[in-house]
Amino acid sequence: MLRGVCTDMKILGISAHYHDSAAALVVDGLPVCAVQEERLSRHKNDAGFPLGAIEWCMEHAGLEPADLDAVVFYERSMRKFDRILTSALRSFPHSWRSFPEAIKNSLGEKVWARGIIASYLGVPRSRILFTGHHHAHAAAAFLTAPTERAAILTVDGVGEWSTLTVGHGERRRGGAANLRLLREIRYPHSLGLLYSAFTAYLGFNVNEDEYKVMGLAAFGRPTLADKVRRLIRRTPDGAFRLDMDYFEYQTTAARSYSQRFVELFGRPRNPYEPIDVETDEGRRFADCAASIQLVLEDTLVDIARALQQETGLSDLCLAGGVALNGLANARILTESGFTRVFVPSAPGDAGCALGAALYADRVYLKNPDREIPDHPFWGPPVDGMELARAAREDEQLVEELDDTGLIERVADALHAGRIVGWMEGAAEFGPRALGHRSILAAPHAAEMRDRLNREIKHREPFRPFAPVVPLEAADRYFDLPPNGARLGRFMSGVFPVRPQWRSRLAATTHVDGSARLQTLERGMAPRLYALLEAYGRRSGMPVLLNTSFNVAGEPIVNRALEGYSTFRRAGIDLLVAGPTVVTKRARVPAGPLSEAAA
C-alpha cells in the first residue's frame, strides 16, 4: 500500500511510448533530476521506454528501485487505447489501413504500461500509479511555477481523449496543493493536430518541426487565414471544432490532411525541395504558415481571455507541446488579460515525467507543497576532465583555467568572431539550450548566422537564431511587455527587437524584427552571466547568440565527449566544459590514421 503524508518520499515519474520519453525523480517533494531518454540514447525524439534515463536518475540519487515509494506513468494507457479503438470504429471502413498497425502498436506494448514498469524495475505493481496526460502537463506547469494561484491551460496534439484543457490550481508552501482541470476539448478536435497537419503539408516532420512553421510564418502574410478558418469553427461556448473532411489523421497514420485540404490550399510541399521565399511557390508556403500561425494565436488568445475572465486570476500556467509556440505565448501575455504567463522549460511530453511525479506527490499522496527551484538544470553533469583527456589524446590545444581566466579567454574569442561550444554543469531538461549545452557566437552580423547554418546547424535559411541577454539589460534591446522577461527565462516568448538595435543584432533578429530571446538571471547560470558581462565590456552589448549544442538530426549533446565529437566535425572553434578550454587546431596531424588501414 502507498504511504501518504510523510517526508522523504521518493517518486519516479515516467513519460514514454509516443515521443520525448523521459524520467524524473522527486524526493521529499523536490525534483532531484530529470532527463530525456534521447540525451542518453543519442536517438533524437527517442520514444522507447526510458530505461537509460531511469537508470541515470536512480544512480544520480543513489537509489535502488526498491527504495521508490511510487512510480508514476504520465497517462492512463487503457483510456488512450479506448480512444484509438473508438476512433477506428467511428471512421469505419476508412480506417481499415491504419487499424492493424494501431492495434499492434497498442496491444504490443503501450497498453501494458504497468507490466512493463514492473518487469523493468522490479517494483510491486501496487506502487505503480497513473495520471491523466493533461493532468501531468498541468502539474508540470503549475507545481513548478513561482505562483500560488493560477489558471491552467494545456494544449497539445492529443493525450488520452483531451486535446486542450482549462482549469486552475492553488497551493500554499507547506500546505496542500489543489489542481483541478474543469473542461476539455476532445479528440479529434485538436489545435495541436491542426498545426501538425500544416507542418506535414509544408513538408516538415510532425512532432519535431512545428517550430519551422513558426519561423517560416514571418516570411509570409496571413492571406489564407479565412481558408484556415474553414477548417476550424468556433463553437457557441467558446471552444472549437475541426471540419474533419479536411483531415485524415483519424483514419490513417500515413497522412494527416485530406485531398479536400489539398484542393483548398494547393499542392503540398515536397520535403526534399528547398523553400525559396522569393518564388511564388515559396511565398504560398510562407503565407500558409503565416495563416495557420495567426489562426492558432487568435484561438488561443480567445480561450485564454475567456479563462481569465472566468477565473479572475492574474497568473496563467501554460503547458503541452503547443506551449512551445513562442509567438502565441507572447500574444497570450499581451492580449488575454493575464498579468503573468508561466511556461515550464519542458512543456511537452518529456515534462510530463516531472509533472506526473509532482502530481502524485501533491495530489494523490497529499504531501505538503514545496517551492521548486526555478531553473531547468536537472540533467546529467558535464566532466571537464573527460574533455581534457580526450582532447589531449587527439593532440588538440587544451587549457585548464580558473573561472576569471576562462571567462576572459572565451569573451575574447567571441569578440574575435569565434564560435564557442559551451558546456557547463547539469544539462537542461526540455528542448531548449538555456546556457548549459549551448553554442555561443557574436550576434551582430548576418554572416555569423549564415556561417552557423553552413558549418554547424545545416538549417533552413528562414530559421532564426536566438539571443541571450542579462535580465537587467533585456529591456534596452528588446521591446518587452510587462512580465515578458518571465517568458524569456526559458525562451518561451518571441518579442520585437528594438528597431535601433536590429542592425547590430542581425544574426539573431528574424525577418519580422523579432527574436526568441532568453533573459538570463545571474543566479540561474552565473558563469554564462559573467560571460555576457565580459562580452558586453568588449562589444558594448552584453548579448550573445545562443543556439542548442547539436547538429541537425541529433539530440543536444549531454556528456563532454559528445560535445567533443560535435566540436571535431562541425565549425566550432572553441569548446568549453567546466574549467577546460579546447581550441581547435587547423589540422590534427594525420599520424597513425594514414597507417591505420595499412
Next chain:
Amino acid sequence: MATAQATRIDEILRPVHRWVWGDFDRRVRKLIAFSKVEGDGGRDILRAAELTPDPLLRRLYLEHAIDELRHADLFRHRGAALLQVRATNTTSLFNTNPLPGGHGLDDLTIKGEPDYRLLAFLHVAEKAAAGRFEIYRDVVEDDPATRAIFEEILRDEVFHMNYTYTQLARIRPEGYRWQVWQARASRLWKRYLRLAVVTASAMSAVMLTLMYFVVLAPFAVLAKRAARREPTGWTPMAPERGDAPGSLY
C-alpha cells in the same frame, strides 16, 4: 590492401539491380533511403567514437562517421536534385524502405559492445556495402552524377573496410578471424530475424484486417451513432480520481 568485390549473389542479381535503378522513381527512392541509412550508420559510429577508450579508434571512428554523414548528404542532395528535374509519386517515395541497405538498418548496438565486436561488424558491413555499391556504380552508367557519387563513396568504403580489419587485428591479435566469422553469422541471423518480423507483421496485419471487417462492423454502427450524439465544444471533466491513482482507465 583489400578492394571492393561484389558477392556472387549480387553478381547474379545484377540484372535485378539494373532493373531497380533503371526506373526514375525507384532510383530517387533508393537514394533517399540510402541517405537515411548512411546517416543512421554515421550516428552509430559517432556514438562508438564517443564511447571507446582507445584514442586511435576514437579518431578513426570519428573520420568514419564524418564520411558516412557526408555520404548521407551526397545521397540526399542527389535525390533532391533528381526531384527538381522531375516530380515523382511522393506517397511511395517517403514510405520507409524495409530492405537492408547498410549497417544503419542492422540494429547495431553500440553501448556495452566491445570494440573488437564492433570492428568485426563494421568490417563485414562495409565489405558488403562496397561490393554492392560497385554494382550500383556500374548500373547507373546513364547517370554520371549518381555514378560519381558511388565512385567517391566506394573509395571511402574501401578505406573503412581496411582500417576496421587492421584495427581488429591490432586489438584482437588472437582470434580476429573468428570475430569476422561471428560477425558474418550474426548478420545472417539478424537478416533472418528481420524476415521473420516482416512475415509475422504481414500475417498479423491480414488477421487484424479480417477481424476489422468481420467483427467490428456492428460495433462501428454503434460507435458512429454514439458519436452523433456527442456534443461539440467544451466537455466538463470529472475530478481526477484521487482514490484510484492505480487505474489505467
